[in-house]
Amino acid sequence: MFDRRKFIASGIAAGAATGLAPGMAFAAERSDVVIIGAGLSGLNAASILKEQGYKVVVLDANNRIGGRVQTVDTADGKIDVGASQIGRGYARVLDTCQKLGLKLIPEDRDLLTFGNHFRDTWVDNKTWESNPLNKTVGEERLIPPMMMGSTLVGKYNPLKEVDEWLDPKYADYDISLRELMRRKGHSDAAIDLAQYSAPGISIDATSVLRMWQEDTRGKIDRKLAATTAEGHKDHPFGEANDRNMIDGLAMISNIEGGCQKLPLGMAAWLGDVVRLNKRVARIDMTNRAGTVRCTDGTEYSARFIVSAIPFTMLRDVAITGPGGLYQRKAIASMPYANTARLYMTVEKPFWKDDGLPASWSSDGPIGMFWGIDNHTGEGRHRAMVVMVGQVAAAMASRDRPEAEAFVMAELARLRPASKGLIRLDTYKDWARDPLQRGCGFSLAPGHVNAYARRMNDPWAVLHFAGEHTRRLDIGMESAMESGERAAIEIVGRG
Ligand SMILES: Cc1cc2nc3c(=O)[nH]c(=O)nc-3n(C[C@H](O)[C@H](O)[C@H](O)COP(=O)(O)OP(=O)(O)OC[C@H]3O[C@@H](n4cnc5c(N)ncnc54)[C@H](O)[C@@H]3O)c2cc1C
Known part of the structure; x- marks a missing residue:
């Protein structure tokens, strides 16, 4: 190399x-x-x-x-609306931070316990197998509804090296995830669920080889991270950060300021x-x-x-x-995927009042809500509404004030206990950025x-x-x- x-x-x-x-x-x-x-x-x-x-x-x-590295000033402090997470394996980024004298601090964006909101119902992963809403068959029944796509992308990924997705011997997999799932004999219900966590734009618009590129790099990263924390994989995003310092670095770091x-x-x-x-x-x-x-x-x-x-x-x-x-x-x-995020401050943890999960994935129009751990369990917390894929595309068709009002109303509908407790700090939709038109290539x-x-x-x-x-x-x-x-x-x- x-x-x-x-x-x-x-x-x-x-x-x-x-x-x-x-x-x-x-x-x-x-x-x-x-x-x-x-x-x-x-x-x-x-x-x-x-x-x-x-x-x-x-x-x-x-x-x-x-x-796509952008820090904005808000009433609640500086917020990175683009990249923020720096892994231990980021040799060039870490080297440059050192040369420039930038201070790295352990990332402070652990997500709180995740739940699933599916068909307008709160669903427990542990009992999903016997849930009447679960229309999948056989072993599919064991896969949580919001994990179907990402789980199967990983399961069928044969690649060992990060650039193997380009090897012509895998040319036959330059197909959609829907097509791959059909070839593997999955049920229509499983294919339907796959759309909520499939990486990329959608189960039809993204090549499986592109999904495997990402999946392979992620697997290698997890090995390299030498983590000591217990990752809880009940949702497709954001495992707990491992703050045990190795060579002065947490598993994921941010740049101070x-x-x-x-x-x-x-x-x-x-x-x-x-x-x-x-x-x-x-x-x-x-x-x-x-x-x-x-x-x-x-x-x-x-x-x-x-x-x-x-x-x-x-x-x-x-x-x-x-x-x-x-x-x-x-x-x-070349198509581009999108991410649209609303960054919020939650005045007090409303999830303690209604007993529902602090973070959740949904099949609804606002996608995911990430409640971010403040490590005290009390008082002010940060949170994000994270929209990707088809959810982000649908939101991008509304103008910005309308989109913001829609998201806030949907949060109040799903979680009445949050009423009056959530403040919107900033909103960034990368498809609307006229010099980007998306968040990343596909x-x-x-x-x-x-x-x-x-x-x-x-x-x-x-x-x-x-x-x-x-x-x-x-x-x-x-x-x-x-x-x-x-x-x-x-x-x-x-
Ligand atoms: C929401 C979000 C979260 C992310 N989180 C992380 C993370 O936590 N960790 C991580 O490692 N990565 C993350 N990334 C990815 C990371 O931000 C990108 O991979 C990286 O910043 C891309 O850099 P780039 O130089 O390729 O492109 P860009 O940063 O997009 O730079 C392209 C530049 O070209 C300019 N430009 C466009 N058109 C023209 C033109 N016609 N003439 C002149 N200039 C033009 C633009 O203004 C822009 O400055 C995230 C990305 C997004 C969107």
């Missing part, structure tokens, strides 16, 4: 004369590499290239640094080459150089370009240049075979970074990994 430290230390020579293609605009600012996107992937690519002596420029359409300090620190190190409010609209390339044009009329010419923006956004950028068959397919058709059935194996290949002088190009890691670490890979590709070309 690539050794980043050796690579940085090797000091490979770089930054030869900028070779612009004939006819390219003179007014353009020249550099060796133009990087589009100031999220973690773009910033990491820029940092490595700068360390190697390349002249870089980073362009971001937003008026802030960080992309908010996760956005990480990209802000990286951008500060890069200095004035990071330009905000620069929305890229056009890329023109030859095999030797390229020009990037922004909507404000500014132009940037370079020997290489790195796209570190989601394909939901890159598909709005006009690209000319030789080749690019698989890349064009990927850019045009692949539809057939997409792995159609383009995923080749979509990361450089296209003329355009290289690709971003979590959607990941091969080994997850989350923020995958963004860092992808930026590193793009930088290495460019250094390799001289």
